Amino acid sequence: MRKLIPVFYFLMAIAIISCGSNPYAKTNRLHKKQAKAYSKQLQQFPTPENQNESALNYGDYWVGTTNFNLRKPNYVVIHHTAQDSVQQTLTTFTLPRTQVSSHYVIAKNGEIFHMLNDYYRAWHGGIGKWGNNTDLNSSSLGIEIDNNGEEEFTDLQIISLIELLEEIKEKHGIPAENFIGHSDIAPSRKVDPNINFPWKRLAEEGFGLWYDEAEVENLKLEAEFFKPNPLAINFNSRLHTRISFIDKLVFPEVIPADFNVENALKIIGFDTSNLAAAKSAFKLHFIQKDLDQPFNTCDLKVLYSLHKKYL
Ligand SMILES: [Zn+2]
Incomplete structure:
Protein backbone atom coordinates (compact mmCIF):
# COMPACT_ATOMS: atom_id res chain seq x y z
CA MET A 1 0.00 0.00 0.00
CA ARG A 2 2.80 2.40 0.91
CA LYS A 3 4.31 1.90 -2.53
CA LEU A 4 1.08 3.07 -4.10
CA ILE A 5 0.96 6.41 -2.25
CA PRO A 6 3.62 8.19 -4.44
CA VAL A 7 1.84 6.88 -7.56
CA PHE A 8 -1.43 8.30 -6.22
CA TYR A 9 0.15 11.75 -5.67
CA PHE A 10 1.75 11.59 -9.13
CA LEU A 11 -1.63 10.87 -10.77
CA MET A 12 -3.26 13.63 -8.70
CA ALA A 13 -0.59 16.10 -9.89
CA ILE A 14 -1.21 15.17 -13.53
CA ALA A 15 -4.96 15.57 -13.00
CA ILE A 16 -4.47 19.04 -11.46
CA ILE A 17 -2.10 20.16 -14.25
CA SER A 18 -4.43 18.92 -16.99
CA CYS A 19 -7.49 20.54 -15.32
CA GLY A 20 -5.70 23.88 -15.17
CA SER A 21 -4.25 23.71 -18.67
CA ASN A 22 -5.60 25.94 -21.41
CA PRO A 23 -7.95 24.03 -23.74
CA TYR A 24 -6.93 26.41 -26.51
CA ALA A 25 -3.19 25.70 -26.20
CA LYS A 26 -3.08 24.23 -29.70
CA THR A 27 -4.77 27.15 -31.47
CA ASN A 28 -2.77 29.59 -29.31
CA ARG A 29 0.37 28.08 -30.86
CA LEU A 30 -1.08 28.78 -34.33
CA HIS A 31 -1.88 32.33 -33.23
CA LYS A 32 1.69 32.85 -32.05
CA LYS A 33 3.08 31.48 -35.30
CA GLN A 34 0.95 33.89 -37.36
CA ALA A 35 1.89 36.84 -35.15
CA LYS A 36 5.57 35.96 -35.60
CA ALA A 37 5.19 35.82 -39.38
CA TYR A 38 3.60 39.29 -39.43
CA SER A 39 6.36 40.70 -37.18
CA LYS A 40 8.93 39.32 -39.58
CA GLN A 41 7.13 40.86 -42.54
CA LEU A 42 7.08 44.27 -40.85
CA GLN A 43 10.81 44.11 -40.17
CA GLN A 44 11.70 43.65 -43.82
CA PHE A 45 13.36 46.67 -45.42
CA PRO A 46 13.02 47.47 -49.11
CA THR A 47 16.13 46.31 -50.99
CA PRO A 48 17.60 47.96 -54.11
CA GLU A 49 16.77 44.72 -55.96
CA ASN A 50 13.05 44.72 -55.24
CA GLN A 51 12.85 48.49 -55.74
CA ASN A 52 14.55 48.09 -59.12
CA GLU A 53 11.84 45.64 -60.12
CA SER A 54 9.25 48.37 -59.61
CA ALA A 55 8.29 50.81 -62.34
CA LEU A 56 8.19 53.63 -59.74
CA ASN A 57 10.92 56.25 -59.71
CA TYR A 58 12.50 55.31 -56.37
CA GLY A 59 15.57 57.13 -54.99
CA ASP A 60 19.01 55.51 -55.13
CA TYR A 61 18.89 54.29 -51.57
CA TRP A 62 16.34 53.46 -48.91
CA VAL A 63 15.93 55.88 -46.02
CA GLY A 64 13.97 54.58 -43.09
CA THR A 65 12.46 57.27 -40.88
CA THR A 66 13.26 57.06 -37.18
CA ASN A 67 9.88 58.48 -36.16
CA PHE A 68 6.93 56.11 -36.12
CA ASN A 69 4.70 53.89 -34.01
CA LEU A 70 1.79 51.50 -34.55
CA ARG A 71 -1.52 52.54 -36.11
CA LYS A 72 -4.38 52.78 -33.65
CA PRO A 73 -8.02 51.73 -33.92
CA ASN A 74 -10.38 54.70 -34.13
CA TYR A 75 -13.77 52.94 -34.04
CA VAL A 76 -15.40 50.27 -31.91
CA VAL A 77 -17.99 48.02 -33.55
CA ILE A 78 -20.30 46.16 -31.17
CA HIS A 79 -21.95 42.85 -32.13
CA HIS A 80 -24.07 40.08 -30.71
CA THR A 81 -22.73 36.63 -31.51
CA ALA A 82 -26.06 35.04 -32.59
CA GLN A 83 -24.69 31.80 -31.15
CA ASP A 84 -25.82 29.59 -28.29
CA SER A 85 -22.87 29.92 -25.93
CA VAL A 86 -19.59 31.68 -25.46
CA GLN A 87 -17.84 28.31 -25.91
CA GLN A 88 -19.39 28.01 -29.35
CA THR A 89 -18.08 31.47 -30.27
CA LEU A 90 -14.57 30.76 -28.95
CA THR A 91 -14.56 27.65 -31.11
CA THR A 92 -15.86 29.55 -34.15
CA PHE A 93 -13.12 32.15 -33.77
CA THR A 94 -10.37 29.52 -33.48
CA LEU A 95 -11.35 27.47 -36.52
CA PRO A 96 -9.40 28.81 -39.54
CA ARG A 97 -12.13 27.79 -41.98
CA THR A 98 -14.72 30.18 -40.48
CA GLN A 99 -12.64 33.26 -41.40
CA VAL A 100 -14.34 35.31 -38.65
CA SER A 101 -12.99 36.79 -35.44
CA SER A 102 -13.18 39.73 -33.07
CA HIS A 103 -10.83 41.37 -30.61
CA TYR A 104 -13.02 40.71 -27.58
CA VAL A 105 -15.84 38.34 -26.65
CA ILE A 106 -17.95 38.99 -23.54
CA ALA A 107 -19.60 35.99 -21.87
CA LYS A 108 -22.95 36.11 -20.07
CA ASN A 109 -21.17 36.02 -16.69
CA GLY A 110 -19.21 39.15 -17.65
CA GLU A 111 -15.96 37.31 -18.41
CA ILE A 112 -13.99 39.01 -21.17
CA PHE A 113 -11.96 36.95 -23.64
CA HIS A 114 -9.33 39.08 -25.35
CA MET A 115 -8.69 37.11 -28.54
CA LEU A 116 -6.57 39.51 -30.56
CA ASN A 117 -4.14 42.35 -29.83
CA ASP A 118 -5.85 45.72 -30.47
CA TYR A 119 -3.22 46.57 -33.09
CA TYR A 120 -4.09 43.61 -35.32
CA ARG A 121 -6.98 43.53 -37.78
CA ALA A 122 -9.83 41.19 -36.81
CA TRP A 123 -12.43 39.94 -39.28
CA HIS A 124 -15.69 41.07 -37.72
CA GLY A 125 -17.16 43.82 -39.92
CA GLY A 126 -17.32 42.26 -43.37
CA ILE A 127 -18.62 44.44 -46.17
CA GLY A 128 -19.78 47.70 -44.64
CA LYS A 129 -19.54 51.47 -44.74
CA TRP A 130 -19.68 54.25 -42.17
CA GLY A 131 -19.36 57.76 -43.56
CA ASN A 132 -16.72 57.33 -46.25
CA ASN A 133 -14.93 54.57 -44.37
CA THR A 134 -15.28 51.36 -46.38
CA ASP A 135 -12.81 49.21 -44.41
CA LEU A 136 -14.00 49.22 -40.83
CA ASN A 137 -11.96 46.10 -40.03
CA SER A 138 -8.79 48.12 -40.62
CA SER A 139 -9.80 50.97 -38.35
CA SER A 140 -11.89 49.35 -35.63
CA LEU A 141 -11.94 47.00 -32.69
CA GLY A 142 -14.66 44.34 -32.76
CA ILE A 143 -16.48 43.37 -29.57
CA GLU A 144 -18.81 40.37 -29.66
CA ILE A 145 -21.35 39.89 -26.87
CA ASP A 146 -22.57 36.35 -26.24
CA ASN A 147 -26.27 36.49 -27.12
CA ASN A 148 -28.47 34.24 -29.26
CA GLY A 149 -29.69 37.26 -31.23
CA GLU A 150 -33.00 37.82 -29.49
CA GLU A 151 -32.43 37.62 -25.75
CA GLU A 152 -31.62 40.42 -23.30
CA PHE A 153 -27.98 41.21 -22.51
CA THR A 154 -27.02 40.39 -18.92
CA ASP A 155 -26.14 43.11 -16.41
CA LEU A 156 -22.74 41.48 -15.93
CA GLN A 157 -22.10 41.70 -19.67
CA ILE A 158 -22.99 45.39 -19.80
CA ILE A 159 -20.89 46.19 -16.72
CA SER A 160 -17.89 44.40 -18.27
CA LEU A 161 -18.53 46.05 -21.62
CA ILE A 162 -18.56 49.55 -20.11
CA GLU A 163 -15.36 48.86 -18.16
CA LEU A 164 -13.71 47.54 -21.31
CA LEU A 165 -14.87 50.52 -23.38
CA GLU A 166 -13.52 52.93 -20.77
CA GLU A 167 -10.10 51.33 -21.06
CA ILE A 168 -10.17 51.21 -24.87
CA LYS A 169 -11.42 54.79 -25.23
CA GLU A 170 -8.67 56.15 -23.03
CA LYS A 171 -5.91 53.99 -24.51
CA HIS A 172 -6.66 54.80 -28.15
CA GLY A 173 -8.37 58.20 -27.84
CA ILE A 174 -11.52 57.09 -29.66
CA PRO A 175 -14.23 59.80 -30.00
CA ALA A 176 -17.67 59.10 -28.46
CA GLU A 177 -19.45 59.08 -31.83
CA ASN A 178 -17.21 56.28 -33.12
CA PHE A 179 -18.74 53.61 -30.85
CA ILE A 180 -21.22 51.99 -33.22
CA GLY A 181 -23.01 48.72 -33.97
CA HIS A 182 -22.59 46.17 -36.72
CA SER A 183 -26.08 47.01 -38.04
CA ASP A 184 -25.01 50.66 -38.36
CA ILE A 185 -22.18 49.83 -40.77
CA ALA A 186 -23.97 47.05 -42.67
CA PRO A 187 -27.67 48.06 -42.68
CA SER A 188 -28.87 45.67 -45.36
CA ARG A 189 -26.99 42.65 -43.97
CA ASP A 212 -31.72 65.33 -26.89
CA GLU A 213 -34.95 63.88 -25.49
CA ALA A 214 -36.30 67.21 -24.14
CA GLU A 215 -35.71 68.82 -27.51
CA VAL A 216 -37.52 66.00 -29.33
CA GLU A 217 -40.54 66.50 -27.00
CA ASN A 218 -40.82 70.13 -28.09
CA LEU A 219 -39.93 69.76 -31.77
CA LYS A 220 -42.67 70.48 -34.29
CA LEU A 221 -42.90 69.75 -37.98
CA GLU A 222 -43.46 72.88 -40.03
CA ALA A 223 -46.82 71.47 -41.14
CA GLU A 224 -47.82 70.88 -37.50
CA PHE A 225 -46.81 74.35 -36.38
CA PHE A 226 -48.16 76.52 -39.17
CA LYS A 227 -51.69 75.21 -39.50
CA PRO A 228 -53.12 76.95 -42.62
CA ASN A 229 -56.13 79.13 -42.09
CA PRO A 230 -58.37 78.60 -45.12
CA LEU A 231 -60.32 81.82 -44.38
CA ALA A 232 -57.33 84.15 -44.39
CA ILE A 233 -54.55 82.88 -46.61
CA ASN A 234 -52.92 86.30 -47.06
CA PHE A 235 -53.11 87.10 -43.41
CA ASN A 236 -51.71 83.66 -42.64
CA SER A 237 -48.65 84.11 -44.86
CA ARG A 238 -47.89 87.47 -43.19
CA LEU A 239 -48.29 85.82 -39.80
CA HIS A 240 -45.96 83.03 -40.96
CA THR A 241 -43.20 85.53 -41.74
CA ARG A 242 -43.61 87.23 -38.40
CA ILE A 243 -43.59 83.96 -36.48
CA SER A 244 -40.43 82.86 -38.32
CA PHE A 245 -38.75 86.00 -37.05
CA ILE A 246 -39.59 85.48 -33.38
CA ASP A 247 -40.03 81.70 -33.17
CA LYS A 248 -36.55 81.11 -31.78
CA LEU A 249 -37.39 83.32 -28.81
CA VAL A 250 -40.92 82.21 -28.06
CA PHE A 251 -41.83 79.04 -29.93
CA PRO A 252 -40.44 75.51 -29.99
CA GLU A 253 -37.98 74.56 -32.71
CA VAL A 254 -39.60 73.76 -36.04
CA ILE A 255 -38.29 71.13 -38.42
CA PRO A 256 -38.14 72.78 -41.85
CA ALA A 257 -40.39 71.28 -44.53
CA ASP A 258 -37.35 70.62 -46.72
CA PHE A 259 -35.52 68.59 -44.03
CA ASN A 260 -33.98 65.70 -45.95
CA VAL A 261 -34.04 62.30 -44.22
CA GLU A 262 -31.48 60.74 -46.52
CA ASN A 263 -28.97 63.56 -46.02
CA ALA A 264 -29.46 63.47 -42.24
CA LEU A 265 -28.83 59.70 -42.16
CA LYS A 266 -25.69 60.27 -44.28
CA ILE A 267 -24.48 62.99 -41.91
CA ILE A 268 -24.72 60.52 -39.02
CA GLY A 269 -22.72 57.97 -41.04
CA PHE A 270 -25.27 55.54 -42.49
CA ASP A 271 -24.80 54.14 -45.97
CA THR A 272 -28.02 55.24 -47.70
CA SER A 273 -27.54 53.36 -50.97
CA ASN A 274 -30.45 51.25 -49.69
CA LEU A 275 -32.51 53.97 -47.98
CA ALA A 276 -35.11 51.61 -46.50
CA ALA A 277 -32.34 49.52 -44.90
CA ALA A 278 -30.61 52.65 -43.55
CA LYS A 279 -33.91 53.80 -41.98
CA SER A 280 -34.37 50.36 -40.37
CA ALA A 281 -30.82 50.43 -39.00
CA PHE A 282 -31.46 53.90 -37.59
CA LYS A 283 -34.66 52.64 -35.90
CA LEU A 284 -32.89 49.59 -34.48
CA HIS A 285 -30.26 51.79 -32.83
CA PHE A 286 -32.15 54.92 -31.78
CA ILE A 287 -35.89 54.09 -31.62
CA GLN A 288 -35.70 50.43 -30.51
CA LYS A 289 -39.39 49.67 -31.08
CA ASP A 290 -41.89 49.16 -33.94
CA LEU A 291 -39.09 48.07 -36.24
CA ASP A 292 -41.54 46.74 -38.80
CA GLN A 293 -43.42 50.07 -38.97
CA PRO A 294 -42.57 52.77 -41.53
CA PHE A 295 -40.69 55.93 -40.51
CA ASN A 296 -43.13 58.13 -38.57
CA THR A 297 -43.18 61.70 -37.22
CA CYS A 298 -41.54 60.68 -33.95
CA ASP A 299 -38.69 58.92 -35.81
CA LEU A 300 -38.25 62.03 -37.92
CA LYS A 301 -37.95 64.24 -34.84
CA VAL A 302 -35.35 61.94 -33.28
CA LEU A 303 -33.38 61.94 -36.53
CA TYR A 304 -33.57 65.74 -36.75
CA SER A 305 -32.32 66.21 -33.19
CA LEU A 306 -29.61 63.58 -33.56
CA HIS A 307 -28.16 64.63 -36.91
CA LYS A 308 -27.31 68.07 -35.50
CA LYS A 309 -24.92 66.40 -33.05
CA TYR A 310 -22.91 65.02 -35.99
CA LEU A 311 -22.71 68.32 -37.92
ZN1 LIG B 1 -21.93 41.28 -36.09
Whole structure:
Protein backbone atom coordinates (compact mmCIF):
# COMPACT_ATOMS: atom_id res chain seq x y z
CA MET A 1 0.00 0.00 0.00
CA ARG A 2 2.80 2.40 0.91
CA LYS A 3 4.31 1.90 -2.53
CA LEU A 4 1.08 3.07 -4.10
CA ILE A 5 0.96 6.41 -2.25
CA PRO A 6 3.62 8.19 -4.44
CA VAL A 7 1.84 6.88 -7.56
CA PHE A 8 -1.43 8.30 -6.22
CA TYR A 9 0.15 11.75 -5.67
CA PHE A 10 1.75 11.59 -9.13
CA LEU A 11 -1.63 10.87 -10.77
CA MET A 12 -3.26 13.63 -8.70
CA ALA A 13 -0.59 16.10 -9.89
CA ILE A 14 -1.21 15.17 -13.53
CA ALA A 15 -4.96 15.57 -13.00
CA ILE A 16 -4.47 19.04 -11.46
CA ILE A 17 -2.10 20.16 -14.25
CA SER A 18 -4.43 18.92 -16.99
CA CYS A 19 -7.49 20.54 -15.32
CA GLY A 20 -5.70 23.88 -15.17
CA SER A 21 -4.25 23.71 -18.67
CA ASN A 22 -5.60 25.94 -21.41
CA PRO A 23 -7.95 24.03 -23.74
CA TYR A 24 -6.93 26.41 -26.51
CA ALA A 25 -3.19 25.70 -26.20
CA LYS A 26 -3.08 24.23 -29.70
CA THR A 27 -4.77 27.15 -31.47
CA ASN A 28 -2.77 29.59 -29.31
CA ARG A 29 0.37 28.08 -30.86
CA LEU A 30 -1.08 28.78 -34.33
CA HIS A 31 -1.88 32.33 -33.23
CA LYS A 32 1.69 32.85 -32.05
CA LYS A 33 3.08 31.48 -35.30
CA GLN A 34 0.95 33.89 -37.36
CA ALA A 35 1.89 36.84 -35.15
CA LYS A 36 5.57 35.96 -35.60
CA ALA A 37 5.19 35.82 -39.38
CA TYR A 38 3.60 39.29 -39.43
CA SER A 39 6.36 40.70 -37.18
CA LYS A 40 8.93 39.32 -39.58
CA GLN A 41 7.13 40.86 -42.54
CA LEU A 42 7.08 44.27 -40.85
CA GLN A 43 10.81 44.11 -40.17
CA GLN A 44 11.70 43.65 -43.82
CA PHE A 45 13.36 46.67 -45.42
CA PRO A 46 13.02 47.47 -49.11
CA THR A 47 16.13 46.31 -50.99
CA PRO A 48 17.60 47.96 -54.11
CA GLU A 49 16.77 44.72 -55.96
CA ASN A 50 13.05 44.72 -55.24
CA GLN A 51 12.85 48.49 -55.74
CA ASN A 52 14.55 48.09 -59.12
CA GLU A 53 11.84 45.64 -60.12
CA SER A 54 9.25 48.37 -59.61
CA ALA A 55 8.29 50.81 -62.34
CA LEU A 56 8.19 53.63 -59.74
CA ASN A 57 10.92 56.25 -59.71
CA TYR A 58 12.50 55.31 -56.37
CA GLY A 59 15.57 57.13 -54.99
CA ASP A 60 19.01 55.51 -55.13
CA TYR A 61 18.89 54.29 -51.57
CA TRP A 62 16.34 53.46 -48.91
CA VAL A 63 15.93 55.88 -46.02
CA GLY A 64 13.97 54.58 -43.09
CA THR A 65 12.46 57.27 -40.88
CA THR A 66 13.26 57.06 -37.18
CA ASN A 67 9.88 58.48 -36.16
CA PHE A 68 6.93 56.11 -36.12
CA ASN A 69 4.70 53.89 -34.01
CA LEU A 70 1.79 51.50 -34.55
CA ARG A 71 -1.52 52.54 -36.11
CA LYS A 72 -4.38 52.78 -33.65
CA PRO A 73 -8.02 51.73 -33.92
CA ASN A 74 -10.38 54.70 -34.13
CA TYR A 75 -13.77 52.94 -34.04
CA VAL A 76 -15.40 50.27 -31.91
CA VAL A 77 -17.99 48.02 -33.55
CA ILE A 78 -20.30 46.16 -31.17
CA HIS A 79 -21.95 42.85 -32.13
CA HIS A 80 -24.07 40.08 -30.71
CA THR A 81 -22.73 36.63 -31.51
CA ALA A 82 -26.06 35.04 -32.59
CA GLN A 83 -24.69 31.80 -31.15
CA ASP A 84 -25.82 29.59 -28.29
CA SER A 85 -22.87 29.92 -25.93
CA VAL A 86 -19.59 31.68 -25.46
CA GLN A 87 -17.84 28.31 -25.91
CA GLN A 88 -19.39 28.01 -29.35
CA THR A 89 -18.08 31.47 -30.27
CA LEU A 90 -14.57 30.76 -28.95
CA THR A 91 -14.56 27.65 -31.11
CA THR A 92 -15.86 29.55 -34.15
CA PHE A 93 -13.12 32.15 -33.77
CA THR A 94 -10.37 29.52 -33.48
CA LEU A 95 -11.35 27.47 -36.52
CA PRO A 96 -9.40 28.81 -39.54
CA ARG A 97 -12.13 27.79 -41.98
CA THR A 98 -14.72 30.18 -40.48
CA GLN A 99 -12.64 33.26 -41.40
CA VAL A 100 -14.34 35.31 -38.65
CA SER A 101 -12.99 36.79 -35.44
CA SER A 102 -13.18 39.73 -33.07
CA HIS A 103 -10.83 41.37 -30.61
CA TYR A 104 -13.02 40.71 -27.58
CA VAL A 105 -15.84 38.34 -26.65
CA ILE A 106 -17.95 38.99 -23.54
CA ALA A 107 -19.60 35.99 -21.87
CA LYS A 108 -22.95 36.11 -20.07
CA ASN A 109 -21.17 36.02 -16.69
CA GLY A 110 -19.21 39.15 -17.65
CA GLU A 111 -15.96 37.31 -18.41
CA ILE A 112 -13.99 39.01 -21.17
CA PHE A 113 -11.96 36.95 -23.64
CA HIS A 114 -9.33 39.08 -25.35
CA MET A 115 -8.69 37.11 -28.54
CA LEU A 116 -6.57 39.51 -30.56
CA ASN A 117 -4.14 42.35 -29.83
CA ASP A 118 -5.85 45.72 -30.47
CA TYR A 119 -3.22 46.57 -33.09
CA TYR A 120 -4.09 43.61 -35.32
CA ARG A 121 -6.98 43.53 -37.78
CA ALA A 122 -9.83 41.19 -36.81
CA TRP A 123 -12.43 39.94 -39.28
CA HIS A 124 -15.69 41.07 -37.72
CA GLY A 125 -17.16 43.82 -39.92
CA GLY A 126 -17.32 42.26 -43.37
CA ILE A 127 -18.62 44.44 -46.17
CA GLY A 128 -19.78 47.70 -44.64
CA LYS A 129 -19.54 51.47 -44.74
CA TRP A 130 -19.68 54.25 -42.17
CA GLY A 131 -19.36 57.76 -43.56
CA ASN A 132 -16.72 57.33 -46.25
CA ASN A 133 -14.93 54.57 -44.37
CA THR A 134 -15.28 51.36 -46.38
CA ASP A 135 -12.81 49.21 -44.41
CA LEU A 136 -14.00 49.22 -40.83
CA ASN A 137 -11.96 46.10 -40.03
CA SER A 138 -8.79 48.12 -40.62
CA SER A 139 -9.80 50.97 -38.35
CA SER A 140 -11.89 49.35 -35.63
CA LEU A 141 -11.94 47.00 -32.69
CA GLY A 142 -14.66 44.34 -32.76
CA ILE A 143 -16.48 43.37 -29.57
CA GLU A 144 -18.81 40.37 -29.66
CA ILE A 145 -21.35 39.89 -26.87
CA ASP A 146 -22.57 36.35 -26.24
CA ASN A 147 -26.27 36.49 -27.12
CA ASN A 148 -28.47 34.24 -29.26
CA GLY A 149 -29.69 37.26 -31.23
CA GLU A 150 -33.00 37.82 -29.49
CA GLU A 151 -32.43 37.62 -25.75
CA GLU A 152 -31.62 40.42 -23.30
CA PHE A 153 -27.98 41.21 -22.51
CA THR A 154 -27.02 40.39 -18.92
CA ASP A 155 -26.14 43.11 -16.41
CA LEU A 156 -22.74 41.48 -15.93
CA GLN A 157 -22.10 41.70 -19.67
CA ILE A 158 -22.99 45.39 -19.80
CA ILE A 159 -20.89 46.19 -16.72
CA SER A 160 -17.89 44.40 -18.27
CA LEU A 161 -18.53 46.05 -21.62
CA ILE A 162 -18.56 49.55 -20.11
CA GLU A 163 -15.36 48.86 -18.16
CA LEU A 164 -13.71 47.54 -21.31
CA LEU A 165 -14.87 50.52 -23.38
CA GLU A 166 -13.52 52.93 -20.77
CA GLU A 167 -10.10 51.33 -21.06
CA ILE A 168 -10.17 51.21 -24.87
CA LYS A 169 -11.42 54.79 -25.23
CA GLU A 170 -8.67 56.15 -23.03
CA LYS A 171 -5.91 53.99 -24.51
CA HIS A 172 -6.66 54.80 -28.15
CA GLY A 173 -8.37 58.20 -27.84
CA ILE A 174 -11.52 57.09 -29.66
CA PRO A 175 -14.23 59.80 -30.00
CA ALA A 176 -17.67 59.10 -28.46
CA GLU A 177 -19.45 59.08 -31.83
CA ASN A 178 -17.21 56.28 -33.12
CA PHE A 179 -18.74 53.61 -30.85
CA ILE A 180 -21.22 51.99 -33.22
CA GLY A 181 -23.01 48.72 -33.97
CA HIS A 182 -22.59 46.17 -36.72
CA SER A 183 -26.08 47.01 -38.04
CA ASP A 184 -25.01 50.66 -38.36
CA ILE A 185 -22.18 49.83 -40.77
CA ALA A 186 -23.97 47.05 -42.67
CA PRO A 187 -27.67 48.06 -42.68
CA SER A 188 -28.87 45.67 -45.36
CA ARG A 189 -26.99 42.65 -43.97
CA LYS A 190 -26.84 42.83 -40.18
CA VAL A 191 -29.18 43.38 -37.23
CA ASP A 192 -26.73 43.22 -34.35
CA PRO A 193 -26.59 44.15 -31.57
CA ASN A 194 -30.30 43.42 -31.14
CA ILE A 195 -33.14 45.69 -30.05
CA ASN A 196 -32.36 45.07 -26.33
CA PHE A 197 -28.92 46.65 -26.50
CA PRO A 198 -28.69 49.64 -24.10
CA TRP A 199 -27.38 52.28 -26.54
CA LYS A 200 -28.83 55.12 -24.47
CA ARG A 201 -27.03 53.97 -21.31
CA LEU A 202 -23.79 53.61 -23.26
CA ALA A 203 -24.16 57.11 -24.71
CA GLU A 204 -24.64 58.46 -21.17
CA GLU A 205 -21.30 56.84 -20.30
CA GLY A 206 -19.63 58.47 -23.31
CA PHE A 207 -19.81 55.65 -25.87
CA GLY A 208 -21.91 56.63 -28.89
CA LEU A 209 -24.25 59.62 -29.21
CA TRP A 210 -27.90 59.96 -28.24
CA TYR A 211 -30.49 62.56 -29.16
CA ASP A 212 -31.72 65.33 -26.89
CA GLU A 213 -34.95 63.88 -25.49
CA ALA A 214 -36.30 67.21 -24.14
CA GLU A 215 -35.71 68.82 -27.51
CA VAL A 216 -37.52 66.00 -29.33
CA GLU A 217 -40.54 66.50 -27.00
CA ASN A 218 -40.82 70.13 -28.09
CA LEU A 219 -39.93 69.76 -31.77
CA LYS A 220 -42.67 70.48 -34.29
CA LEU A 221 -42.90 69.75 -37.98
CA GLU A 222 -43.46 72.88 -40.03
CA ALA A 223 -46.82 71.47 -41.14
CA GLU A 224 -47.82 70.88 -37.50
CA PHE A 225 -46.81 74.35 -36.38
CA PHE A 226 -48.16 76.52 -39.17
CA LYS A 227 -51.69 75.21 -39.50
CA PRO A 228 -53.12 76.95 -42.62
CA ASN A 229 -56.13 79.13 -42.09
CA PRO A 230 -58.37 78.60 -45.12
CA LEU A 231 -60.32 81.82 -44.38
CA ALA A 232 -57.33 84.15 -44.39
CA ILE A 233 -54.55 82.88 -46.61
CA ASN A 234 -52.92 86.30 -47.06
CA PHE A 235 -53.11 87.10 -43.41
CA ASN A 236 -51.71 83.66 -42.64
CA SER A 237 -48.65 84.11 -44.86
CA ARG A 238 -47.89 87.47 -43.19
CA LEU A 239 -48.29 85.82 -39.80
CA HIS A 240 -45.96 83.03 -40.96
CA THR A 241 -43.20 85.53 -41.74
CA ARG A 242 -43.61 87.23 -38.40
CA ILE A 243 -43.59 83.96 -36.48
CA SER A 244 -40.43 82.86 -38.32
CA PHE A 245 -38.75 86.00 -37.05
CA ILE A 246 -39.59 85.48 -33.38
CA ASP A 247 -40.03 81.70 -33.17
CA LYS A 248 -36.55 81.11 -31.78
CA LEU A 249 -37.39 83.32 -28.81
CA VAL A 250 -40.92 82.21 -28.06
CA PHE A 251 -41.83 79.04 -29.93
CA PRO A 252 -40.44 75.51 -29.99
CA GLU A 253 -37.98 74.56 -32.71
CA VAL A 254 -39.60 73.76 -36.04
CA ILE A 255 -38.29 71.13 -38.42
CA PRO A 256 -38.14 72.78 -41.85
CA ALA A 257 -40.39 71.28 -44.53
CA ASP A 258 -37.35 70.62 -46.72
CA PHE A 259 -35.52 68.59 -44.03
CA ASN A 260 -33.98 65.70 -45.95
CA VAL A 261 -34.04 62.30 -44.22
CA GLU A 262 -31.48 60.74 -46.52
CA ASN A 263 -28.97 63.56 -46.02
CA ALA A 264 -29.46 63.47 -42.24
CA LEU A 265 -28.83 59.70 -42.16
CA LYS A 266 -25.69 60.27 -44.28
CA ILE A 267 -24.48 62.99 -41.91
CA ILE A 268 -24.72 60.52 -39.02
CA GLY A 269 -22.72 57.97 -41.04
CA PHE A 270 -25.27 55.54 -42.49
CA ASP A 271 -24.80 54.14 -45.97
CA THR A 272 -28.02 55.24 -47.70
CA SER A 273 -27.54 53.36 -50.97
CA ASN A 274 -30.45 51.25 -49.69
CA LEU A 275 -32.51 53.97 -47.98
CA ALA A 276 -35.11 51.61 -46.50
CA ALA A 277 -32.34 49.52 -44.90
CA ALA A 278 -30.61 52.65 -43.55
CA LYS A 279 -33.91 53.80 -41.98
CA SER A 280 -34.37 50.36 -40.37
CA ALA A 281 -30.82 50.43 -39.00
CA PHE A 282 -31.46 53.90 -37.59
CA LYS A 283 -34.66 52.64 -35.90
CA LEU A 284 -32.89 49.59 -34.48
CA HIS A 285 -30.26 51.79 -32.83
CA PHE A 286 -32.15 54.92 -31.78
CA ILE A 287 -35.89 54.09 -31.62
CA GLN A 288 -35.70 50.43 -30.51
CA LYS A 289 -39.39 49.67 -31.08
CA ASP A 290 -41.89 49.16 -33.94
CA LEU A 291 -39.09 48.07 -36.24
CA ASP A 292 -41.54 46.74 -38.80
CA GLN A 293 -43.42 50.07 -38.97
CA PRO A 294 -42.57 52.77 -41.53
CA PHE A 295 -40.69 55.93 -40.51
CA ASN A 296 -43.13 58.13 -38.57
CA THR A 297 -43.18 61.70 -37.22
CA CYS A 298 -41.54 60.68 -33.95
CA ASP A 299 -38.69 58.92 -35.81
CA LEU A 300 -38.25 62.03 -37.92
CA LYS A 301 -37.95 64.24 -34.84
CA VAL A 302 -35.35 61.94 -33.28
CA LEU A 303 -33.38 61.94 -36.53
CA TYR A 304 -33.57 65.74 -36.75
CA SER A 305 -32.32 66.21 -33.19
CA LEU A 306 -29.61 63.58 -33.56
CA HIS A 307 -28.16 64.63 -36.91
CA LYS A 308 -27.31 68.07 -35.50
CA LYS A 309 -24.92 66.40 -33.05
CA TYR A 310 -22.91 65.02 -35.99
CA LEU A 311 -22.71 68.32 -37.92
ZN1 LIG B 1 -21.93 41.28 -36.09
